[in-house]
Amino acid sequence: MSEEKTISLTLKVWRQKSGSADGHFETYKVSDVSTGSSFLEMLDILNEDLVAQGKEPIAFDHDCREGICGMCSMTINGMPHGPLPGVTTCQLHMRHFKDGETVTIEPFRAKPFPVIRDLIVDRTAFDKIIQAGGFVSVRTGSAIDANIMPIPKEVADTAMDAAECIGCGACVAACKNASAMLFVSSKVTQLNSLPQGKPEKDKRVLAMVKAMDDAGFGNCSNLGECQAVCPKGQTLDFIAKMNRDYAVASVKKLFKTTGKRKA
């Protein structure tokens, strides 16, 4: 373990009773925070203080606390998941903050992610996008032997790179258009790269992009804010790939003929 000490901070935290209530910033002091603690453990300390005073604690989403479930979601000093690149809030440790610093904490801000309470937002819009096409249709039990279809290591690696997305929504929160392109393109790239995903390739990209638009996410302006804050290192390359798949699928759809007279 590296040398640990304790620090004190001033926190400006977004408080909002419910989705329909108005929100505001409240200022709190938190002291004796071990630099070995995580950011969420620091909030735990504050919450225990608040509870001891009979006040309501700050509600925030979190679960695995090891950077993989994608549930934690907050904007710290203007950056989704905070100042340290490549990590989720739960993996941000207090050794990256200075004693006496003021830290501003807000929920992920995006119209398709309405605030539920304090720092908790509703990200079910992401689930809807996956429901539209983020899958390979294969009935349980109908699969062929796993080694019958060899997949070049490079292809498998690309699919795995894309599949690492944790669905946290930081990309949306960072984007001025609240675009979900990085999230959607990660899933599209994973499945469209693999031979298993080929049969539904066109249908998938069209359906997922439509669901994304329907949910109110904006378009991509190629600024790259999303990749800057992504805790898993997803890049605009996936968006480029999705745009290509989308263009091809759209053109194919336009010229699609069935060979049969329509009823």
Place this chain on the structure above:
Amino acid sequence: MSSNVTPEVKFASKWQAVSDPKEFAAKISQIPDGPIAGKWGKRKFEYKLVNPANRRKYHVIVVGSGLAGGAAAASLGEMGFNVSCFCYQDSPRRAHSIAAQGGINAAKNYQNDGDSVYRLFYDTIKGGDFRAREGNVYRLAEVSNAIIDQCVAQGVPFAREYGGTLANRSFGGAQVSRTFYARGQTGQQLLLGAYSALSKQIGLGTVKMYNRHEMMDLVVVNGEAKGIVTRNMVTGEVKSWNADCVVLCTGGYGNVFYLSTNAQGCNVTAAFRAYKHGAGFANPCYTQIHPTCIPVHGEQQSKLTLMSESLRNDGRVWVPKSREQAKLIREGKLNPNDVKDEDRDYYLERKYPSFGNLAPRDISSRAAKEACDDGRGVAPTGFGVFLDFRDAINRLGEDVIRDRYGNLFDMYENITGVNPYKNPMQIYPASHYTMGGLWVDYNLMSTIPGLFVGGEANFSDHGANRLGASALMQGLSDGYFVLPAAIPDYLAKCGLKGAPKKEDHPEYAAAETAVRERIEKLMAVKGDKSPRYFHQKLGHIIWEKCGMARTKEGLTEAIAEIKTLREDFWKNVRVVGDKDTLNIELERAARVADFLEFAELLCLDARERDESCGGHFRSEYATDEGEAQRVDEKFHHVGVWEYQGEDKEPVRVQEPLVYENVHLATRSYK
């Protein structure tokens, strides 16, 4: 505390009436007869089926959306049943299966290194210290290959060789390479596979998904599980749901230790509520302490992070041979890299030469504890040992190690601030997985008809110790293959009368009322201590007295301390906020209240089992070399607890284990 819950199903007396183990296996455990390799096939043929056109008339509730729950809900939905799935997270993609790192076992024998279904079966039985059911474990091994096929077909990007075939790695407790993996995120990829299948069904409308809903109670109608009560975690609404059957895939109870590798929300409530309605709770004392977690940094710690067991393929575990050197390292006066090889005790390699650093988890954990108890621990707290990659890096180069474990090394550096490429990692055991759980028969049905239990929530496949890469296998085996085969049989036997109507059966309204009263009771205490305070206290008791080494005396003390703590909780807990809004304190308080009761059952079970086996180590039962000493004559059975009512001692009954294929042996990894 008082509660309206009383057991509605009695099984203990029925069980005690069956004295012949074989008769018990056939009648109670429902294990098919005949040769082991044919049991599952035979049972599948015996199962009654539901006509495709009738399937939508059956409503199945699945609680939990991890590997077992997500896969079961998706598969049942796909078959045409009308499924409702509930999870406490904001999305079914978050369940804690997602955090599994290392891999999933299967008997594919793609490596041509002598693997087979029988060997996977045998290794799992042996790894479980001969305390699991033969029939169940054989089925698990048999189904393992189809799981890999299914996941690959879904687009799970498993690691591959340059030739395009699937790659494998080794894991603890086995001498073959049978573990399939997706970098260090296998659980994530498998869960996202199940989530994608589930999402498809949600999109099609065969599965209705209820996020941010916590199961607060089970509804039993005429002795059968016919619904649940949930609390909507956003609005606070308490509501009952009726169904033809209920499937609990609600995970393990590792958070009874407060600090564990489990997610923050993991809890025992659903399983414990079922227990209070008469579902037998089996082997709660079988808890797994994982040997390779990042050591505790201090009092503010909220969780422990696992470092995958796969690291032990290349990392060597050691502590200094002398206490003096260990002390200097703890004080920061000696750099571990400067400790000469001859002064290092690679204790796993020394004690278990044939398995070395890949000795099973229970054995590795105890060995770490022994070294630290001997004053040779290396973390500042004294509770830590080294996992050192120096030799592997020298042999293979840093790039190879980065390719294999890059994300784990990054995670370690993130948390500790120490670069593991340059310095040995520090690790220490932590609560990770619970082998015990709700008792189920071969068909995964609990002692309450209509209540099925899958994944970590049931007790069935890992005996007293789970091998690495077997949890994902079991979750998916239950979810994709066993539950979807077994549940229709129960439904077909129920007939087409449909789920009980809420208005016809007062049980639903009564269960809702009981949940509301319990919530109000929690809110009304208005004490001065937070729910977290009690959870932390409880965790401390359990870790100290029901952790890696247990004694009868310590467990008796623990039971008394838990009772006192529970009384204190109901007098002094403070739950701030309102019940009708999102309230994180109320959520925690309700879970801690159940942990406070469950913990006593855990200690009772540990005290009753006068032997050491797998993850359950009783200091009184050790060989001269300090290894676990089983007492097969008395304890070759499953210990199952039946709830008797408030403030009454639960009754412990036995399911005898019948071994027809495996010879009971002393586990040796030397």
